[in-house]
Amino acid sequence: MxxxxxxxxxxxxxxxxxxxxxxxxxxxxxxxxxxxxxxxxxxxxxxxxxxxxxxxxxxxxxxxxxxxxxxxxxxxxxxxxxxxxxxxxxxxxxxxxxxxxxxxxxxxxxxxxxxxxxxxxxxxxxxxxxxxxxxxxxxxxxxxxxxxxxxxxxxxxxxxxxxxxxxxxxxxxxxxxxxxxxxxxxxxxxxxxxxxxxxxxxxxxxxxxxxxxxxxxxxxxxxxxxxxxxxxxxxxxMPVGQKRDPEAEKQALRLFHDDVYHDYLDAVSGSSNIIHKMKELWRYMSANYENCEKELKQIKKARSKWDYQDAVNGFFERAAFREQEHIYF
Ligand SMILES: Cc1cc2nc3c(=O)[nH]c(=O)nc-3n(C[C@H](O)[C@H](O)[C@H](O)COP(=O)(O)O)c2cc1C
Missing domain, CATH: 3.20.20.70 (Aldolase class I)
Structure with a gap:
């Protein structure tokens, strides 16, 4: 395929x-x-x-x-x-x-x-x-x-x-x-x-x-x-029968998120533009995570880079990856 x-x-x-x-x-x-x-x-x-x-x-x-x-x-x-x-x-x-x-x-x-x-x-x-x-x-x-x-x-x-x-x-x-x-x-x-x-x-x-x-x-x-x-x-x-590893998935998403965020910090002017771009990603990226409603709300509300980074840290500490069978956007 x-x-x-x-x-x-x-x-x-x-x-x-x-x-x-x-x-x-x-x-x-x-x-x-x-x-x-x-x-x-x-x-x-x-x-x-x-x-x-x-x-x-x-x-x-x-x-x-x-x-x-x-x-x-x-x-x-x-x-x-x-x-x-x-x-x-x-x-x-x-x-x-x-x-x-x-x-x-x-x-x-x-x-x-x-x-x-x-x-x-x-x-x-x-x-x-x-x-x-x-x-x-x-x-x-x-x-x-x-x-x-x-x-x-x-x-x-x-x-x-x-x-x-x-x-x-x-x-x-x-x-x-x-x-x-x-x-x-x-x-x-x-x-x-x-x-x-x-x-x-x-x-x-x-x-x-x-x-x-x-x-x-x-x-x-x-x-x-x-x-x-x-x-x-x-x-x-993945071959049939192989299972995804929730902790590894979360770590991989964190590394990816940080690299995208840092590239935006370097390339895009104005922190509100950068935070807006990151929030667009979170609209989708939150779909496979649970136990993190409060942290997602904080991400949504963040206005400064510091608020945003804090909220993201909280998310990666507490959120649990669970692959969904169905997602609706
Ligand atoms: C925010 C947004 C921007 C998009 N921009 C483009 C685009 O520039 N060119 C294009 O062909 N399709 C664009 N699309 C459509 C997607 O490429 C894709 O066809 C659509 O999301 C359906 O696929 P999906 O269900 O896998 O998301 C866009 C879709 C969204 C939601």
Missing amino acids: KIYFAPLEGITGYIYRNQYNMHFGQGHIDKYFIPFISPNQSSGYTGRERADIAPEHNRGMYAVPQILTNNSSYFIRAARMLSGLGYREINFNLGCPSGTVASKFRGAGFLAKPDMLDAFLDEVFSDSDMRRLDISIKTRIGMADADEFGRLLAIYNKYPLKELIIHPRLRTDFYKNKPDWKAFGQAVQESVHTLCYNGDIFTRKDYLNFTQEFPQIECVMLGRGLIADPALPAAIR
């Missing part, structure tokens, strides 16, 4: 990705997807985007940058720039549900315009530079109705994609409801592409349920489950 590291803008920036790779990723993660860059008319990129795609921030791992746009010339220009930086594979974002993105028919919003999407892909794949790159798509199953998916699959079938990553939710679902396995099954039947499944694999149990339903699929992408439990890919790859 191949395991891909999902892009989560605001969470899996280059600092998190590099520390993740050092602490947990080696031998477990096949590809790291970089959160999207959004080319525009001026071709200026934000500081976050530039830092995320810088080759020196993506060494020692197989990193795939992602482009979000509905304009084929912007896509081609951005892909050429990324190719110049040394990337050979590029992912196209057709999944972002956010209001500001989708209302401009980008991300999942582009799925509402299948004719335009077809023309876009035709222009991209007619370009000789693009044909030298590996281009993959990460898609939802439609804007508002799963019936849209058949048309989209037929469009994707016309182009030589490297692979098709499917998060089987509608744009209108955002992250609510359950991934639609019926729609994913339709893709297994109808798509000519190599498929990767993405969505709500939060525990080893979820993974096993998925492989039971779709034994023919050889690739999964993990997002929130991997942030909640950074050792999830290793747990997925």
